[in-house]
Amino acid sequence: MSDLKKTEEKTVKLVVFLSDDERTQFKIACARSKTSMSQKAKELILSWIESEESESS
Numbered sequence: 001m002s003d004l005k006k007t008e009e010k011t012v013k014l015v016v017f018l019s020d021d022e023r024t025q026f027k028i029a030c031a032r033s034k035t036s037m038s039q040k041a042k043e044l045i046l047s048w049i050e051s052e053e054s055e056s057s
Helices: 020-032 037-056
Strands: none
Touching: 020 037
């Protein structure tokens, strides 16, 4: 076995509260972009974290 072991990142569930209309709009926008709501939310969160970190520097 190789010394380099593949490490798996633990994933956790995040609950976001939106109105029914907001959720529908988000779902439609994701479908148009051919991405999942989960993937888009992750992308938006990581982008926001990156901008917050660059502002703090």
